Amino acid sequence: GAGVSQSPSNKVTEKGKDVELRCDPISGHTALYWYRQSLGQGLEFLIYFQGNSAPDKSGLPSDRFSAERTGGSVSTLTIQRTQQEDSAVYLCASSFVTGDGYTFGSGTRLTVV
Amino acid sequence: AQRVTQPEKLLSVFKGAPVELKCNYSYSGSPELFWYVQYSRQRLQLLLRHISRESIKGFTADLNKGETSFHLKKPFAQEEDSAMYYCALSRTGTASKLTFGTGTRLQVTL
Numbered sequence A: 001g002a003g004v005s006q007s008p009s010n011k012v013t014e015k016g017k018d019v020e021l022r023c024d025p026i027s028g029h030t031a032l033y034w035y036r037q038s039l040g041q042g043l044e045f046l047i048y049f050q051g052n053s054a055p056d057k058s059g060l061p062s063d064r065f066s067a068e069r070t071g072g073s074v075s076t077l078t079i080q081r082t083q084q085e086d087s088a089v090y091l092c093a094s095s096f097v098t099g100d101g102y103t104f105g106s107g108t109r110l111t112v113v
Numbered sequence B: 001a002q003r004v005t006q007p008e009k010l011l012s013v014f015k016g017a018p019v020e021l022k023c024n025y026s027y028s029g030s031p032e033l034f035w036y037v038q039y040s041r042q043r044l045q046l047l048l049r050h051i052s053r054e055s056i057k058g059f060t061a062d063l064n065k066g067e068t069s070f071h072l073k074k075p076f077a078q079e080e081d082s083a084m085y086y087c088a089l090s091r092t093g094t095a096s097k098l099t100f101g102t103g104t105r106l107q108v109t110l
Helices: none
Strands: A005-007 A010-013 A019-024 A031-038 A042-050 A065-069 A075-079 A088-095 A108-112 B003-005 B010-014 B019-021 B024-026 B031-038 B045-049 B072-074 B083-091 B104-109
Touching: A005 A088, A010 A019, A019 A088, A019 A108, A031 A075, A042 A065, A042 A075, A042 B083, A075 A088, B003 B083, B010 B019, B019 B104
Parallel strands: A010 A108, B010 B104
Antiparallel strands: A005 A019, A019 A075, A031 A042, A031 A088, A065 A075, A088 A108, B003 B024, B019 B072, B031 B045, B031 B083, B083 B104
């Protein structure tokens, strides 16, 4: 596609429920990243996929968070048993293997009530 | 560990005044530095990267390895420059995660 596409754009969920956030990267981009943007916290790295290599999960805040990338393209970030502190904007980005063309999606705003 | 510090949460300047958004970093290897900008209701986008050594929308940034800084400058601020600015760092040469600062909101007033 022309850009990085994320869905849904907004998600309101009840505390304790599971949510899935989707990211469709730019075609040809082998690297895919998830970040979390919270008010006053800047952008927090969550997880990074590069081709067929094992993902860098070092930023995932707890074992309630997981992500997968199927077929080297679309990625899904799953948050289990959501908590209020999970409320944030979740951003996805993709890039070429060289790191050039790092492009962000418009994000999913998650609100846990 | 890599770290990016943006000491100012908010920078308010008058239109036509010079702008300097501060960014300091710590990184043990060879870093690549970036500035990203997020205008109101728009997605985060790349403004410039140090290896390009280019000026975008009148903004420049010079990497100072001695001071470990990458401050963003513009000689004359415009209203349309009002936005959130993030400094970011990654490893050089290959795709890797970006480490972001907490951002500085630039407010340009008449």
